[in-house]
Amino acid sequence: MKIICVGRNYADHAKELQNDVPTVPVIFMKPKTALLLPEKPLYYPEFTDDLQYECEVVVKICKNGKHIQEKFAHKYYDQVSLGIDFTARDMQRDQQKKGLPWEIAKAFDGSAAIGDFVPITVETQVSNLAFQLKLNGETVQDGHTRHMIFSVDRVIAYVSQFFTMHIGDLIYTGTPAGVGKVKPEDKLEGYLQGNKVLDVMIK
Numbered sequence: 416m417k418i419i420c421v422g423r424n425y426a427d428h429a430k431e432l433q434n435d436v437p438t439v440p441v442i443f444m445k446p447k448t449a450l451l452l453p454e455k456p457l458y459y460p461e462f463t464d465d466l467q468y469e470c471e472v473v474v475k476i477c478k479n480g481k482h483i484q485e486k487f488a489h490k491y492y493d494q495v496s497l498g499i500d501f502t503a504r505d506m507q508r509d510q511q512k513k514g515l516p517w518e519i520a521k522a523f524d525g526s527a528a529i530g531d532f533v534p535i536t537v538e539t540q541v542s543n544l545a546f547q548l549k550l551n552g553e554t555v556q557d558g559h560t561r562h563m564i565f566s567v568d569r570v571i572a573y574v575s576q577f578f579t580m581h582i583g584d585l586i587y588t589g590t591p592a593g594v595g596k597v598k599p600e601d602k603l604e605g606y607l608q609g610n611k612v613l614d615v616m617i618k
């Protein structure tokens with residue numbers, strides 16, 4: 416199983432990090448060991464002083480495929496949840512400055528928190544989902560998937576040119592504005608269409 420992530424998929428977030436709005440999807444991956452399962456805490460890593468949350472809508476692949484056409488991509492995922500793309504922002508900026516890959520800043524153990532999946536239905540079309548992240552009870556991110564630059568279907572069409580999609584693969588679809596730091600004892604809660612699906616404690 417692999418974890419595919421989209422970077423800079425919301426214009427307001429690209430701007431807050433002073434990045435250009437991309438014209439093709441920005442893709443990176445995390446290994447299976449990055450997965451932080453529901454109810455598990457994240458232990459603050461010793462290698463960063465700037466651990467940040469990025470709350471993202473996540474879809475789960477339900478069918479194997481390669482070179483998937485955008486018009487058929489919706490058949491390849493059937494469940495949705497929220498996740499957190501944890502980022503060591505200080506290390507990411509260092510790596511970017513040097514033009515180096517950013518896995519050590521984004522793909523470390525526990526960096527892909529995942530919530531409980533819900534089936535995709537008429538009410539939970541991935542192109543029409545509101546989601547929020549609360550930090551210690553206060554809303555810090557408030558997004559809507561209609562503001563994605565590249566739709567989930569477009570991302571699957573793009574990514575599957577390079578990587579075969581396998582059942583169980585996860586796609587983290589990018590974060591809206593409002594990313595920020597966490598510290599030990601912080602509590603993060605994610606709401607999808609008003610329902611809590613994600614709960615992560617920082618230790």
Ligand code: MG
Pocket residue numbers: 420421422423469471500589590
């Ligand atoms: Mg992200």
